[in-house]
Structure formats: C-alpha cells, structure tokens
Amino acid sequence: MGKDRDLALLKDCKRGDRQALDSLVRRYERPVYNAAFRMLGNPDEAADVTQTTFMKAIENLDRFNPNYKLFSWIYRIAINESINILNRRGRTEPLLDNVASDFRSAGELLDASQKGRQIQAVLMDMQQDHRAVIVLRHFSECSYRQIGEILQIPEKTVKSRLFTARQQLKQMLQEHGVLSA
Numbered sequence: 391m392g393k394d395r396d397l398a399l400l401k402d403c404k405r406g407d408r409q410a411l412d413s414l415v416r417r418y419e420r421p422v423y424n425a426a427f428r429m430l431g432n433p434d435e436a437a438d439v440t441q442t443t444f445m446k447a448i449e450n451l452d453r454f455n456p457n458y459k460l461f462s463w464i465y466r467i468a469i470n471e472s473i474n475i476l477n478r479r480g481r482t483e484p485l486l487d488n489v490a491s492d493f494r495s496a497g498e499l500l501d502a503s504q505k506g507r508q509i510q511a512v513l514m515d516m517q518q519d520h521r522a523v524i525v526l527r528h529f530s531e532c533s534y535r536q537i538g539e540i541l542q543i544p545e546k547t548v549k550s551r552l553f554t555a556r557q558q559l560k561q562m563l564q565e566h567g568v569l570s571a
Contacts, residue, residue, distance in 0.1 A: 399413055400414070426472050
C-alpha cells in the first residue's frame with residue numbers, strides 16, 4: 391500500500407500537482423529531519439538538509455527508479471547531504487539531545503539529559519559510515535534491506551558494519567562512563 395501510494399503521489403508530482411508534492415513532503419519530512427539531526431547534531435543544519443533533500447528529490451523525480459522504495463531514495467539523498475556537510479565542516483560538534491520531559495523529577499531530567507548528550511557526543515565521534523548505520527537502524531528504525539538501499543551497499547555489508555558500529559559504540563560509551571563494563 392505505501393509503495394503504491396508513493397508511486398501515485400510521484401506520478402501526480404511529475405504532472406505538477408502541488409497537493410501531491412505537499413503530501414509527499416509531509417509524509418517524509420519528519421523522518422528525514424530526524425536522520426539528518428542524528429547525523430549532524432545541529433538543528434539548523436538538519437533543517438537545511440531536509441529542505442535540500444526535498445529540493446533535490448523534486449528536481450530529480452525522473453531519475454527515481456520505481457523498483458526501489460521512495461523512502462529509501464529520499465533517505466539516501468538526506469544521508470548523502472548530511473555527509474557532505476560533515477565533510478565540509480571537517481569536525482564534529484556535540485549535540486543537544488531532545489529528551490522527553492515526562493520525568494518525575496528535575497534530577498531525573500537532568501540525569502537523562504546529561505546521558506543523552508554523552509551518548510550523542512560519542513555518536514558524533516564515530517566514523518560517518520558507522521554513525522549512518524546506527525542512526526538508520528536505531529533512530530530511524532530502518533530494516534537491513536532499507537539501510538542497504540539507502541546507503542547503496544549489500545545487506546551483508548549492512549549487518550557487518552552495524553555489528554562493528556555497535557561494538558565501537560559500546561566501547562566508547564564504556565570509556566566515557568555512560569555504560570558500565
């Protein structure tokens with residue numbers, strides 16, 4: 391159903407239907423922003439990547455291969471744009487984590503916020519390819535197949551890279567005292 395709906399929206403977008411375009415953007419805007427935010431750690435840059443992603447997608451609608459899911463194609467654009475910014479930036483910055491505010495006490499909120507910042511800082515110190523698989527799997531909840539489509543790598547490589555990335559993340563979190571050994 392989702393793939394058929396996406397293809398119908400794409401067809402309408404190609405004919406210049408503004409409502410179809412708005413519907414497509416609304417459908418994927420939040421997940422694209424979240425992935426970019428986790429990759430970049432900066433809300434303004436994530437917003438820029440989101441906007442650029444949809445501009446590039448719209449400009450290249452004719453290049454989309456309908457054998458793949460639209461979701462994967464759009465995510466691939468977003469991840470590539472995020473990596474381009476990271477490469478231009480040449481360094482990483484810690485990010486402020488958006489921690490839910492439904493904690494019972496201010497102390498719990500402070501502890502969770504600090505832990506969230508520590509985790510995100512460690513994530514930002516990871517290699518881009520490892521960070522991408524962690525973000526796509528654990529924050530965007532993509533399947534191995536979807537990650538492979540997004541990153542244009544075989545599913546076996548996704549699994550291997552994710553295993554290595556998880557081990558690296560665990561070790562780094564232990565070194566920073568976020569996880570106990």
